[in-house]
Amino acid sequence: MSIPENLKYTNSHEWLQIDGDVATIGITDHAQAELGDIVYLELPEAGRVLQKEEVFGTVESVKAVSELYSPVSGEVIETNAPLCDATETINKDPYNTAWLLKVKVSKPDELNDLMDAKAYSKLIEE
C-alpha cells in the first residue's frame, strides 16, 4: 500500500498536498483499493466555497457509493473534470494524475489537524 511521505491524510482517506496556500486533494491508495473499480465520480464546480469536512463529491465503485469530504476550508479553484470520464485512473494512479480538487486554503490552522504518512499508515493497519 503506497503512502507517500510528502502528503497529509484524513480519517476519511483523502490525501492533501500543500503548495503555498493551495491544497491539492485526492483519495488514497488504500481508499481506492477498498472501493474496488471506480465507475463514477462527481466533483463540485470551481468557485464553490467548502467548509472543512463538508461533502464535496461522490465516488462510486462496483461495491459501494462513498462521499468525499474536504480536509480543509477554502474555495475550489480547479477540479480535475476529465477524471469523471476516466475514473479507472483513480484506481491506477491515485496520488498523481487522479488528483480531484485544488482548494485555496482559507484557514491554514486546519492543516495541523491532518495526519502525516506515519499516523495514516497506523490508522489503516487497525
Add this chain to the structure above:
Amino acid sequence: MKEKTVFELSVAGRKGVTLSDCDVPSKPLEDLLGEENLRDSLPMPELSEMDTVRHFTALSRNNYSIDNGFYPLGSCTMKYNPKMNEAIAKMPGFAGLHPLQFEETIQGALELIEHLERILTEIAGMYACSVQPAAGAHGELLGLMMIHAYHKSRGDDQREWVLIPDSAHGTNPASAARCGFKVKSVPTNSEGLTDVQALKRMLNDTVAAFMLTNPNTTGLFEKDICTICDVVHQSGGLVYCDGANMNALLGIARPGDMGFDVMHFNLHKTFSTPHGGGGPGCGAVAVTKKLEPFLPTPRIERARDQYRLNYDRPQSIGRIHSFYGAFLVAVRAYAYIRNLGADGLRQVAEMAVLNANYIRSKMKDAYEIPHDRFCMHEVVLSASHQKKTCGVRALDISKRLMDYGYHPPTNYFPLIIPEALMIEPTETENKETLDAFCDAMLSIAKEADENPDILISAPHNTDIGRLNETVALKQLNVNWLTHHKEKKDA
C-alpha cells in the same frame, strides 16, 4: 462450453418451419408492401427447430435457482416458494379476474385481500394494513408519505429529517430522499446495534422519523428497541420498521408491540411469493391507529356481508398503485399463511434462526464473525482475516463458491462490516444441505491459506469466468448486432 448466440448459430437459408403451399396466387413482397418499405438491416437468425430447442435448453440449464441448489442469499433474493401457492394463484377464479370488474362480481377476491390485510395487521401487532405497494421500497415510500402527512396534519411542518442507521438497506435513505426528507446517518455501536446515546443526541423537533430494520442487517436483534421507540416518540418523531427481516420474528415478536408506528412487509420475502426479475412483489404496509386515516385509497371495507372499495377518505395520501396492487402475489401469500397457520409461521422463524446459528457455529473457526453471539435469521461473516493473511477477499470467496456449485451469498453488505459475507440459509434447508455448504466454505478457507491463487482467479468451473464489472457498468451492451458491428469496426 460457452453457448453461442442465435446469431452466431445462424446459417443463411436454414429454416425452422416449412409452410404448406399457398392456396392463393403469390405475389412478390415488393408488390405487397412497396419496395421502399423493405430493408435488410435487421437480419433474423436462421436456425432449424432442433437447433433452436437445443440452444434455449442449453441457456436454461445455465440458470441457478433454488429449485436446483442451495441459495445462501436467503429470503432477500428468493426463499423456497411452495408449488402449491403457484397452483392456487393459477386457479381461474383468481387468474381470470379483470381489474375493471364490478365490486359485486369480485367479492371473493376482495374478501381474500381484506382477510390477508387483517392477518398481516395481527402479525405486525398494528391497527390496519394495505397490500397496495408493489415492493419493499414502494412500501417505504408509502410509510414515509404517511409520516409526512401525519406531521403536517398536526401543523408540525418543520420535521424535515429522517434518521437512519449506517447499517441500513440502501433503499431507506433513497425512499426518504424521494419523499423530500433530508437524511442523517445514526452510528452503530461496537455490539453491532444502534447507538442509542448517539440517536438521542440527534433527536429534536425537526426529526420526522427514525427508520430501523429489526433484526438489523448484521443479523442481530435490536434489544434496546423499546427504549429507541420511546426516545423517538418523546421527541415527537415516529418510528418506521423496515420489515425485510421479518423471517426471524414471525409469530414470536411483533413490531407494533416494540413501539413501531408503521412497517412494511415484503410478502415476496417473508411470505414466499416469487420476486425474480424485479417483480411483481408486494410491500404491504401496516400502521398503528394514528396513521390509519392516511392509508392509500381505495380501502377494502366490509358492510353487511358485502365488500366494497371505499375511496372517500379525505386524509388519505391517495393512490399508490393502479387497481389494488399485485393481486396474485396476495393470493400466494394468503395461501402460504393459511397453509402454515399460526404455529407453522412461528416454526418458520424458529427454523430460520436455528439454521443461521448452525452455520455460524460451524464457520467460527475459519472465518471472523464480527459480532459472535446468537444471531437471528442470518449471520454476517468477515473475510478480513483472509484478506490480511493471504490477500483473499470476500469477492474471491464468493466466486470460488460457484466452483463448488453454490450461488454466492450477499457480499460487501452491510457496509459497516469490512469484507462482509452475509449468509441467510432460510428455514427450508435440512441439516445435510447446511453441512455440505459449510464443508465447501471450510474447504475454501483452507484453500485461501494454501493456494490463494485458486480463489483469486475463480470461478473455474463455470461457463464464463470472472466478469469485468467495470465494463459491465460503464459500457453495457446487450445488443448483439451493435456489439458485432463494434467488433468488426475495431
